[in-house]
Amino acid sequence: MYNTKVRGVLIEGNKSYHDISVDVTTPLLTDRTPKWWWIASALASAMLIWGIWGFYNTIANGIGTWGLNNSVSWGWAIINFVWWIGIGHAGTAFSIFLLVLHQKWRTSINRAAEAMTIFAVMAAGMFPLIHMGRIWDGFFIFPYPNSRGPLWDNFNSPLFWDVTAISTYLTASFLFWYMGMVPDFATIRERTLSPIKKKVYSILSFGWIGNARGWLRYETAAILMGGLTAPLVVSVHSIVAMDFAAGIVPGWHSIIFPPFFVVGAIFSGFSMVLTLMIIVRKVYKYENYVTKAHLDAITRILTFISLIMGVAYVTEVFMAWYSDSPYELYVFFKNRLVGEYAFEFWAMVSCNAIIPQLFWFKKMRSNVTVVFIISILVNVGMWFERFTIVVTSLSKTWLPSTWHTYYPTFTEIAIFVGTLGFFFLGILLFLRFLPMMAISELKGILKETSNDKKIIENEIK
Amino acid sequence: MKSNSHILGVFDDPDTISSAVDELLKNNIVVKDVFSPFPLEHVWKKLKLKTRIPLATFLYGAFGTASVYAFLYWSSVVNYPLIFGGKPANSLSFVIIMFVIAILSGVIFTLLTFLIREKLWPGKHVELPDPRTTDDKFVIVIEESQQMDEVSVQKIDDLLKSSGAVEVKISNN
Numbered sequence: 294m295y296n297t298k299v300r301g302v303l304i305e306g307n308k309s310y311h312d313i314s315v316d317v318t319t320p321l322l323t324d325r326t327p328k329w330w331w332i333a334s335a336l337a338s339a340m341l342i343w344g345i346w347g348f349y350n351t352i353a354n355g356i357g358t359w360g361l362n363n364s365v366s367w368g369w370a371i372i373n374f375v376w377w378i379g380i381g382h383a384g385t386a387f388s389i390f391l392l393v394l395h396q397k398w399r400t401s402i403n404r405a406a407e408a409m410t411i412f413a414v415m416a417a418g419m420f421p422l423i424h425m426g427r428i429w430d431g432f433f434i435f436p437y438p439n440s441r442g443p444l445w446d447n448f449n450s451p452l453f454w455d456v457t458a459i460s461t462y463l464t465a466s467f468l469f470w471y472m473g474m475v476p477d478f479a480t481i482r483e484r485t486l487s488p489i490k491k492k493v494y495s496i497l498s499f500g501w502i503g504n505a506r507g508w509l510r511y512e513t514a515a516i517l518m519g520g521l522t523a524p525l526v527v528s529v530h531s532i533v534a535m536d537f538a539a540g541i542v543p544g545w546h547s548i549i550f551p552p553f554f555v556v557g558a559i560f561s562g563f564s565m566v567l568t569l570m571i572i573v574r575k576v577y578k579y580e581n582y583v584t585k586a587h588l589d590a591i592t593r594i595l596t597f598i599s600l601i602m603g604v605a606y607v608t609e610v611f612m613a614w615y616s617d618s619p620y621e622l623y624v625f626f627k628n629r630l631v632g633e634y635a636f637e638f639w640a641m642v643s644c645n646a647i648i649p650q651l652f653w654f655k656k657m658r659s660n661v662t663v664v665f666i667i668s669i670l671v672n673v674g675m676w677f678e679r680f681t682i683v684v685t686s687l688s689k690t691w692l693p694s695t696w697h698t699y700y701p702t703f704t705e706i707a708i709f710v711g712t713l714g715f716f717f718l719g720i721l722l723f724l725r726f727l728p729m730m731a732i733s734e735l736k737g738i739l740k741e742t743s744n745d746k747k748i749i750e751n752e753i754k
Numbered sequence: 755m756k757s758n759s760h761i762l763g764v765f766d767d768p769d770t771i772s773s774a775v776d777e778l779l780k781n782n783i784v785v786k787d788v789f790s791p792f793p794l795e796h797v798w799k800k801l802k803l804k805t806r807i808p809l810a811t812f813l814y815g816a817f818g819t820a821s822v823y824a825f826l827y828w829s830s831v832v833n834y835p836l837i838f839g840g841k842p843a844n845s846l847s848f849v850i851i852m853f854v855i856a857i858l859s860g861v862i863f864t865l866l867t868f869l870i871r872e873k874l875w876p877g878k879h880v881e882l883p884d885p886r887t888t889d890d891k892f893v894i895v896i897e898e899s900q901q902m903d904e905v906s907v908q909k910i911d912d913l914l915k916s917s918g919a920v921e922v923k924i925s926n927n
Contacts, residue, residue: 310766310791310890436829445829449838449847457851461858468865475874476888480791483885499869500878503887507872508793509803514868517811521860528854736890737792740768 306581344711377417383562384410412719451535544686564671603646644674763914770918818859
């Protein structure tokens, strides 16, 4: 049905099926944890501990410990929430869109991207929780029979949709991720020599045997779960966008928001995948699995998305002018393009719409260092985009007497750094204890897409 | 697997095993099962295996949508009607929650169905006919029934070997 020659060789280095099992399971079967892993984990834990302090300070002393004020009622918490949710779109966009589209090059990256999704969405979820102020009343967001009427949630509110969409997204992504790992756990179970690991991975593998009927059901269930989860990628960030667009705040009240947010989310997710995979392929020497062709494919997608982002930015500014609404005009032409927050605005435009255009050149796409730097810049740019949207619109409201510049406090920074630490610690644990590439899927594409001489010889025989 | 013994044909290539299954079926030999490290679409098509999971998923999704709409209707129209922003009590925006919950119930119940049908649970103890099938080997399992005499066993043996098996062995479980 599909001509795989388009992408060329996806697994280099004449790998056999056995080589794949060995290469992927070695990092988690070895008894010696590498030194860099301890250093990185210590660093991530330190960040996490600082974040826990931030959490404690907020819960003990209230939201007053943040830099929020009368007009800027949403600060870093919502910025970081949206930023993390965006990064959390990578896994599902990657593994599920490409699964549904039968793109074979997803196989060496999808597992790590899905792990990123899980940890990023969990990191994102912390912000609305802590922003509630009284976190112990957090269960109020769920519709449950209560003694206040019972008064139900407002089911017309994007904030409630957010609760359902994000908890569904996290659950579905987690189940899909775990299910993908079950056959690989069976491989590890049969490969390991340590009795403890054998016990643990055999519990995790659910007794998977890999017979014909099992695989048929497995593949059917996987494609169904994937197909069901795919629309969530679109709906989750559309709903997050609706949190803004349903308000009448100038700069937010715009119909372009849902598609603009979804595209932005995939943009930041893909670049986070790129950042991490470049590190992983270097550290674990997986250049044969995450090949330059893979990086090239991702950078091409990024170039395309970056153009969409550019068009979205121009459209926003154009519509502000064309609408002739004085408030919209003020927000865009006095408070974004120039003025107090011009730096953030132009950082966003250059990181997201201009710099990724370098990927038009093959030289830039094939230079891993350049790709790495740009992938980080894109995420910085995406952070500034959320900052621009949230803060510029809120800081100058209808009454000039309430105008107020927003600065984050030490506590807010601590919470953000803490979620970064949480994310990296999660990824490090994933790299140490779970199969970071889908072993069974890699084997499934090996024959069609490799340049393995052994296999070709077998073919001739 | 029960007390009967089994003939195992071990292969190391997905295409060879696929043609071996053809060969066996042509000779009216019942292939009990095929073990492989990754899904072999041709094999389950040849063995005429079917699954009704898609139908189940559809029903779960429909059930999720219907039940969440019933809840939204009951809570917002019957139990405590409250007007938000001039919208009707039975609001169009329920569609969003129904859509999301349809997906949630589809995903969760599909996975549960898969696990129940496959009888998989955490900590289940299994003995594979050949542990290498999780690594790089593909195994055809043929049941050796009481009616089979030496000759037919030998015939299966030869057939497996001639169609490319690297190893043929008898297992007693």
